[in-house]
Amino acid sequence: MGAFFVVLVPVVVTTYLLGERKKKRIKQQAVTVENVGGEKGLTKRNARFDKLVETPREGADTLASLFEQSCAQHSGNRFLGTRVLLKRETEVSEDGRKFEKVTLGQYEWTTYAQAFLRASDFASGLVALGHGQGERVAIFSETRPEWLLALQACFRRNLTVVTIYASLGEDALVHSLSETEVSTVICDSKQLKKIVDLSDKLGTVKRVIYMEDDDTVTSEPSMEGKVIARFSHVEKLGKQSPAQPDMPRPSDIAVIMYTSGSTGMPKGVMMSHKNIVATIAGVTASVPKLNTSDVYLAYLPLAHILELAGESTLFAAGAAIGYGSPLTLTDTSSKIKFGTKGDATELQPTLMSAVPAILDRVRDGVRKKVNTKGGITKKLFELAYYRRLAAIEGSWFGAWGLEAMLWNVLVFRKIRSALGGRVRGMLSGGAPLSGDTQRFMNICFGCPIGQGYGLTETCAGGTFSNWEDMTVGRVGPPVAVCYLKLVNWDEGGYKYTDAPMPRGEIVIGGPNVTMGYFKNQAKTDEVYKVDEKGMRWFYTGDIGRFHEDGCIEIIDRKKDIVKLQHGEYISLGKVEAVLSASLYVENIMLHADPFHSYCVALVVVSQSALEGWAQDANVDYSDFADLCSKTQAIKEVLSSLTKIGKENRLEKFEIPMKIKLMSELWTPESGLVTAALKLKRENIRKTFAEDLKSLYQ
Structure with missing residues (x-):
């Protein structure tokens, strides 16, 4: 009982001192914009800027120029980090199932200057290997530093890169490579076997470059009639035969991004340099105080626009990017050897991105551990949690000031150490995040969860919640890069004239709206529209409603309606x-x-x-x-x-x-x-x- 008196005394004192203090709700600033073209509807944009932003800084109007600027400005800073593999072993469970476990060491870092040299060498190496101007390159790999370096190398030759999820099935993989007539595939050693096995179906592929892993490729693979080269060999070729860069223009297609597709074969979304750079500018304006002291944990697929835009935003700010994987993320992740450190513990990131499913697992893992311990540990956690919940939701009877500090020391500090203990903010995107999970992360990890809304077709740009907004169930106001319009969907009964909250299909317009689907004009014409002023609009199929403060809430989906x-x-x-x-x-x-x-x-x-x-x-x-x-x-x-x-x-x-x-x-x-x-x-x-x-x- 003594422990409870230690806790309850500051609870009572703090409540008495603070009285009826309430947490202020941050007012989002968004204004109605009337002077836009296209279909009639209710349009809003971010009011912090006089007009839509298009570049993060002067002269950075392509991904290639942005990368070159950052590498020059932050040349000596840490940039790309990977962990050393110390040991790989197999464990057998009681029921006979086998599990791979790894022991990983510290992060080893490449500086911005070193990364620029590697990308430049690889770009020259592609020329030496015979890759011609106008031919397309595909990157088919798990997320790792070489993925980003290969991408930037291609941009220095003004090559269009086809991005493909490492988890894509064989039929979809063949479809993506064949439709884009890719001549060079850059893959990791794990995906190399898939490419070799499918060699007969890949008629346009002439060259395969694979990223080495110390213990994955045991013998040199071969493909009849095709060149297979190691990533390091291509860098060496480039160093020996440097080629002048051929820099892209903003209107050039940077990426054809194949979505994994919730229905049918994946579609290739064509993204110009201007599209992606615009999203980077919008995200930069939304995340406060991005700087060189930030450390980002990268583990989501770089073939997904959420991660590609996120990492690009971080290197634009000169931050450090440490790479991990979903299977080694925390000390209790499935692939981490018991008793050794996960990626987050070792890296101690300040910023992370996540999809809701991963945040749900983090929440469930914490709850499981608390329930397992039971007793006073569980009681203290529940008391601390509901006191902080009351404070966040505006109740006067909530944990503030000294009491909040006490709960952090007694309860939440150990929980936060699971993600390294330094996370100051997280971005959730890709799917709706439940209010329960968002609130749980707010309380237990003491950081805002910035919910974003966007699509591959809008380069992830759409909305982003204010960093200080602690409400749940909403995805924030429009980012500074685009307009967000609600138009009527009569069949569903949603109208932008609805009161008190206007409702309708979400349509996004701005420089981040992509160029359409590769070799699919019919689908492009169905969901992309160009208005009388020349602005491109994308019809998302999602139904939203505007709150009074300009934030949007996703409430429905046209395709998901069943009668x-x-x-x-x-x-x-x-x-x-x-x-x-x-x-x-x-x-x-x-x-x-x-x-x-x-x-x-x-x-x-x-x-x-x-x-x-x-x-x-x-x-x-x-x-x-x-x-x-x-x-x-x-x-x-x-x-x-x-x-x-x-x-x-x-x-x-x-x-x-x-x-x-x-x-x-x-x-x-x-x-x-x-x-x-x-x-x-x-x-x-x-x-x-x-x-x-x-x-x-």
Whole structure:
């Protein structure tokens, strides 16, 4: 009991001293813009600037010139960091499954000056290897320093780079390389085997350059009629035969980015240098005090515009970028040898990006550890959490000042050490972030979660929440690079004249809107429009509503609307975002058959949460798959979903009547989710067609 008095005394004192102090809500500044062209609607832009920003600084109007400027300005600073692999081993679990574990050392760094020399040498090496002007290069690799160096090398030769997710399936890979007629593929040693195996289907590929790993490629591979070279060999060739750079213009196509595609084959989005640089300018204006002391942990796919724009913004500011992976991110990540440091602990980053699925896992990991310890540890955590929650949400009876400092020392400091202890801000994008997870990260990690909204087609530019805005469920006002317009969607009943909150389809216009889809004019014409003033607009298909302060909230998706048997409309994505707040949900796909009056769901279950419930409920099971099939387990998860649905005012027909519990995670490798961990609905429906059918029987 003594420990509680130590805690409660400052709680009472602080509450008395602060009285009715409330946390100020930061007012976003956005103004209605009337003088824009295109379809009639309600348009807003960021009011901090007199006009849309297009470049982060003078003279930096292409990615090549921006890179060259930064490398000259910050020549001696740390730039690209990688960890030394000390040991790789295989562990066998009690049930016979094998897991690879690694022991990693400290970060080793390349300076800005060294990186510029490597990129320049590699650019010259491409010429020496025979890559011609006008031919396209593809980068097919996991995120690592050589990815960024290869990209910048290509830009110094004004080459268009095709970016491809490392998790892309064989058919989609062949489609992407063949459609763009790529002649040189740059890959890591892991992807090299895929390229070699598919050699006969890659008729335009003449050269393959692979990034070396000390223990991955044991013998020199060969491909009949094609040149295979090591990354370091190409750098050496370039150093021996330097070639003059051929710098791009802002209007030149920098990247053809193949989305992983939630439906069908991936589409190649054409991005000019001007498009990407504009987004960098917008993000730079949104994140406060970006500078050379910042350290960024890079682990998301660079083939995704969120990560590419993020890393480019960081090197524009002269910051350090340390590379990791989702499997080695923390001390408890699946690939890290027990007792050794994960990437975040070793690097101690100040800034990170994340997709919601990863933040959900961080949240679940913390909760699991707290619940496992139980006792006074759990009670202190719960008290600290709800005191801070009350303060953040504006209650006078919340933890402020001295009391907040006390909770940081007693409870939250150790939690924050899981990500290195120095994170001052995080960016979440790629999918909706649940309010529960956002608030959890705010409290436990003591940093803002900047929610962004954008698409590959807008170079990730759209909206970005104010750094000090602690509200949840919104994605902020328009970034300084673009206009955001709401237009009527009559079929869904959304109008920009709706009061008090205007609603409609989100349309984005500005210099960040890309040039369209490669070799797909019909689709380009469907969703891209050029107005009478020459501005490009992209029709997102997402439904949003403006709050009074100019922030946007995503409330629906045109493609996700399904009409039930009795005429009710269900927005699948909206309901999934709500139900994902259940502690049992790792992932969920709602399914609505128009010939029935109710919906069903496939639920990928959190193993730790369900097994914890089973232990408390004395439910016997042989393995996790067996537990997922138990009637008691299904009832428990369904009860949780129903409760959360009702709390969030879902209609009865929006809450699934029946569910199937899935014991295996959905991964990009399985083809069930994209690299950004978004659902591939059609793939899931086909894979689990019989399960969905049985739920309706």
